[in-house]
Amino acid sequence: MKTVILYASVHHSNTKKVVEAMREELSADLMDLMEEPMPDVSGYDIVGLASGSYFGKMHQRIQDFAVKGGLRSGQRAFLVCTCGMRYKDHTASVKRILRKRDIGVANTFQCRGYDTYGVFGKIGGIAKGRPDRRDLERAREFAKRLNVL
Numbered sequence: 001m002k003t004v005i006l007y008a009s010v011h012h013s014n015t016k017k018v019v020e021a022m023r024e025e026l027s028a029d030l031m032d033l034m035e036e037p038m039p040d041v042s043g044y045d046i047v048g049l050a051s052g053s054y055f056g057k058m059h060q061r062i063q064d065f066a067v068k069g070g071l072r073s074g075q076r077a078f079l080v081c082t083c084g085m086r087y088k089d090h091t092a093s094v095k096r097i098l099r100k101r102d103i104g105v106a107n108t109f110q111c112r113g114y115d116t117y118g119v120f121g122k123i124g125g126i127a128k129g130r131p132d133r134r135d136l137e138r139a140r141e142f143a144k145r146l147n148v149l
């Protein structure tokens with residue numbers, strides 16, 4: 001299965017660390033949506049979309065790609081999100097967009113990521129050191145399972 005992971009990781013590169021761990025298991029290509037917002041993914045079977053959570057949703061570049069990017073209904077997607085607080089599913093809005101476009105979401109990975117936004121910065125941030133070794137191990141396990149789906 002040919003796999004690509006598109007990511008937007010702008011706060012502390014938390015999501016980038018996670019997708020790099022996944023790449024080792026999947027032999028996936030990685031593409032930075034901050035450098036190239038609408039890459040051609042027509043040659044891939046599985047497309048991962050990954051970012052931090054910004055105001056409860058995945059990064060705008062991910063949302064834009066989900067709406068306008070060249071995903072086909074035959075392709076499968078998976079979602080990866082890091083967040084300061086794991087109180088909700090931060091990928092829900094992207095899932096809705098993909099569902100409307102008839103793109104199947106194989107699975108979702110979410111973990112905490114170091115967060116110094118706003119008031120949290122004044123207290124030294126939350127989720128310090130995350131993603132940590134265990135998060136990255138979970139990310140690799142998640143990627144292994146994707147490989148056999």
Ligand SMILES: Cc1cc2nc3c(=O)[nH]c(=O)nc-3n(C[C@H](O)[C@H](O)[C@H](O)COP(=O)(O)O)c2cc1C
Nearest residue numbers: 009010011012013014015052053055056084085113
């Ligand atoms: C502008 C901004 C808004 C954020 N909003 C949320 C939020 O609503 N919920 C949350 O749990 N984390 C929030 N965070 C924390 C990030 O989701 C978290 O630090 C994430 O790991 C960042 O990923 P990145 O380093 O890959 O960009 C926010 C961070 C920033 C900079």
